Amino acid sequence: MKNSRFRLAIGFASTTAILLSISPPVIEAQSVLSGTGISEDPEFFITLDTYVKYGGDIDVIDGLTGQAYHSDNAVVKAIHSSFPRIMGGLHMKLLELEARYMNFYLSQGVQHDRELAALAESFGITRFSMDRSRWMVREKAILQRLDKKPFFQIKELVVWEKEYLDEELPDNKWAKNIQFNSDTQSWERRVLTEWNVNTVQVTRWNNGQLNTNVQIVKKLQGLNLETNKGFHIMVGGRGLSRYVQPGDFSEVSVSYPMIVSRTENAEEQIERLQKQIVENLSHLYDPFTWVARRSTRFRTAFSSELINYFKERKYRVKDRDWFDPVICHFLNDVVTVKRYGFKEVYDLYLTQQFANSKSVLGKDLDLLNWHEGENRKGESVNRNRRIWLNFDRPGGARFVMLDAYLRYGDKLTDALREKLTSLKKSENGKELIQKVIAEVSNVPAEKYIPAAIKAQKAGLEQFREKMNF
Template structure:
């Protein structure tokens, strides 16, 4: 189990007593972003215990089942509280960083003769706030049934497979000789969207489907389009699922209960994330304001020959400086590592598992490529970004001043590539042909240091 999930599990266990006290005292408001646990405590409830083999209510006395079920609701409520607190703190952090970045970019752009830079605050975190409001007033997630599977009886049945509506979410893996379990979720959003430019409206329906192998924490994520900024909190439909568990009489009771609790929390970390409507948890609200910068730069229209190359490199250059001022240089490399090696639009959790366990299931997707190589070429805007970043990290405002002086003093047309090369030569004191390979090597090494291990 990753260390971040172990810490989350420990934090949730610590909050048991306070959560139970809150539930007993009635509706309360926790004074951090107006977090309200009371609606969720009622909404979560205790799931119905179902015997997977019969499809009927489980009434057995097994201590593993009873022990895990006794903490099932508390773990879910505890996770819900931690999710709310984390998202509020994360959004506040990104908002504060956004304020710093906006101020930095306004000063930077004005120093280059680009007027009226402003982040579009009217749409700032609007979808996220709508999701947070819904999460706080009427949670998305409801586990209606805890489906209990007797592992000893399942093994006795082999090679026969169980039947019934709950059996679709377990299988016997012939390769590993183990039983596996999964959860499939379907998130629906329905609302009416109005185009402010035309005044016309249309119905919007968006479906997000997730699936997770509950023991490997690998799964899939599928969404065919994003949400518009107008999505209201009431548009999100409830997500109802059943959660399967295995128990056996051949292992110690406490060992099984602890394993079920820890995997349940790690599962929730991946499947109970409504903010994936917008972006993944690890790169949510990050990246600065490149779009707003690009719009202002295109309005300025410097007389540059290689306009496409220059615009992309210049936008990244200013945006990177603002990110460094607000959050430090590691922010840039972390985002690059996430985008290059960790995230795939198809992946949920710790790797891709399409979970095509049953006839007719034919999901497709691509895993993140953790072996992808790093290519830095100055002729490519993406590569030139890191050469410019290297120069800024070494020479800071001296390099920024050298770039600015050349841009402002260009009375006629200029080459963006040559401008940056000349600025690097001025501050470094060496020809670009000598500086470039050294900077390229240094940046590749730095990026490699952020590559996920294992």
């Protein structure tokens, strides 16, 4: 018995490997600015002079004295001149990418919604439809704000001359954003930003009186400019109201520290600093994290909304806590596989598990608690976790169902639909699904399920390696 189970598991793993290799390419979301490699794109810098200046006049501060910087330094002059155009170029790139991303998902979403609603209807989950009036309302407000006026206002460049730097820094506000790292024996800089949104919602009570509700939301971000690691904190854990308007967003003031040298080659410094600025700001300048990370934004909406809808409806199944998420994920996975290929299911699952943290900004988490009284907290992504699937849990059962669908397609869907829609009394959903899998595959469920889990874990690990998670 043990040997036959082993052979079955290996066979399933091999089939999954074949499916991985012949599956149609998944449709991917647009990358954020930091994922475009724009800091290494020569064309961006060649065309720098064509971008609209953005940010107005930028003050140049001598970090040591706290006064205006007056030294005749070619590097400082070049960066001061190019910074507004760098921001202008990044701003236009962000607008372009986000508009393209939103248009793609809005157009694809309509068809996905229709197909999911029709499939759910055939399983007795009637009248399901997503409220399209609420689709991307927050993103639309942010995009309109971007189109009208940039979020960032670069207030000042803070210049530190390397030859005069000492570990004993002056006691001023600019010195708080630079420190000497004794471990690396090098200087580090940081940028801290505060994003504020005030949304006013006016409603009318039944007695005719007006009620005014003000929602204040704050987002804190920080980035180590050398490592491009930082933090992203939604104060109080509150996100944007769905009633947010483009005019609700406050301007974000930015103070950018830079270290220059009088002895190093000026042209080399300018090139290096410009690339650093582009890479730094491509992480920092992302107002859409108000809603969610782009890697998961909108992609989770269909299954979660179907689950919420289904749990309020009657159905002849006893174990609803287990069954509801399993059947809803299965129906959405069927639509997803048909539309985009099964790699989209893998990609989203692995992204949620191993590449998505609400606390991380940039390449990894750095809370930048450099000084007394700074006590920011957050969680990094645990990339060392193992993939764990268990049929007794909805998340594991989902991949057993996916495995069966990838092998038997509509044969599985039809058999499951027939069983569920012909129920005369309430039954155990887990047992019913086990019976259907056994009937469709001609393999006992107690053999199929562990073999399918082994195959899916192998497939996920293979895909995870390709994604470098």
